[in-house]
Amino acid sequence: MENIVDVSSAYEGIKCFITKTPLLSDDFIDKSLSCKVFFKCENFQKIHAFKVRGAINAVRKLPDKTLKLGIATHSSGNHGQAVALAARLFNTQSYVVMPENSPKTKIESVRWLGGKITFCAPTLEARESTLERIVSETGAHFIHPYNHPDVIEGQGTCAYEIFQHGIEPDYLLVPVGGGGLLSGTLLAALRYAPATKVIGCEPANADDALRSLRAGRLIPVDKPNTIADGLRTSLGELTFSIISKHVTDIFTVTESEILEAWRWITFHLKVIVEPSCAVPVAVLLKHKETFKHKCVAIILTGGNVDPDMLKLIL
Structure with a gap:
């Protein structure tokens, strides 16, 4: 798969159709978490999502x-x-x-x-x-949502843009549902930032990636009950093969931790994102000691949220 996917070529092919999204940071956030954090804001992407x-x-x-x-x-x-x-x-x-x-x-x-x-x-x-x-x-x-080499290649351009900023973070936190973004990120990091540790971030109520990696075989999610609607899908054969080979780890978070992180993003970063984006932030907040004094990048995957849902974090 590594020989098939060419993230830089994909980027050249799609860059005229997409938005080069900003990479936000905040001194107060860095000081409060004792680490340097960059947020890749795909909520500002066309259709407001990395997809x-x-x-x-x-x-x-x-x-x-x-x-x-x-x-x-x-x-x-x-x-x-x-x-x-x-x-x-x-x-x-x-x-x-x-x-x-x-x-x-x-x-x-x-x-x-x-x-x-x-x-x-x-x-x-x-x-x-x-x-x-x-x-x-x-x-x-x-066009499969994630289990497709061209889709994975395209999703890898998000991390590619991060690395093109001259940033090679110690950790890159990526939400995982079907695994297309995580797979693309892993392949981009493998070539352009080999020292970066990529961590998949998953709701505990939809933890098929974690269970699949532990078992060494695909275990589809059964009736996922999570507010992170973008992460309710299961890994595919292709994404599982890439993730199981290259991912550093999979961390999970509870629904209450997701809600708290979603509220944290809204009030500290001042942006509107989907609850799925809160999952990697919840991982950061939950494992502060792991990331202490490190450089961390987080992909905020999208901003398409029903206004009524925002009441949950106000």
Whole structure:
């Protein structure tokens, strides 16, 4: 896989379509945590999420005859938005299968971008069976949310941008759901920042990555019950193979720790992010001694949150 993925080439291919997002730091935060922290703000990305990187990278590589039939995916929101935007950029139709409990703001965005939505039950089986039907009916090309080399390659450009700032952090904290971002980050770090330790950050209520790595085989998440809706998916075969080979560790945090970290981000960093972004911050707050006097980078993956949910942290 390391020989297939070329993150720098992917970046050159997508940089005209994406936003080079800021890397924020704050002296008060550094002093209070006794470490240097950089926040990579993908909440300021196109569609307000990192997912656009992988989707555009995958779609740009498709031949014209494939593009004409459209592109399809299943997603709780951010990848669906990314595929819808990529379809618009490359003048084709997108078909997005979304769980019935997807955040309203993400549903509205997919529709606004021109995606044709089909709702399904909130299970992986329902997502996949519904998508299979849509692909059969339309002939659209399936862009997997994470278990796809071109998607992983595109997601790796987020960490690549961090390293291009001249920063090689001691630790890079990355939330993990399906594992596309973590896999891409690991492969980018392997080549451009080999001294950086990459840690996957996961809700304890959706800890399939941790359990899979401990068991040495994929153990899909069963009925994940976490506020971090972007992290409810399970690793795929491809992402599992990359993560199990290269990740430094997987840390988990509880729902109360996620909520507290989400509140902390809002009031200390002064940005609006999704609860999934709070997971790596919760890891930082929970393991202060591990990161003491170190340089830490955290990827804030997106900012698509329903306004009503913000009441939970006010």
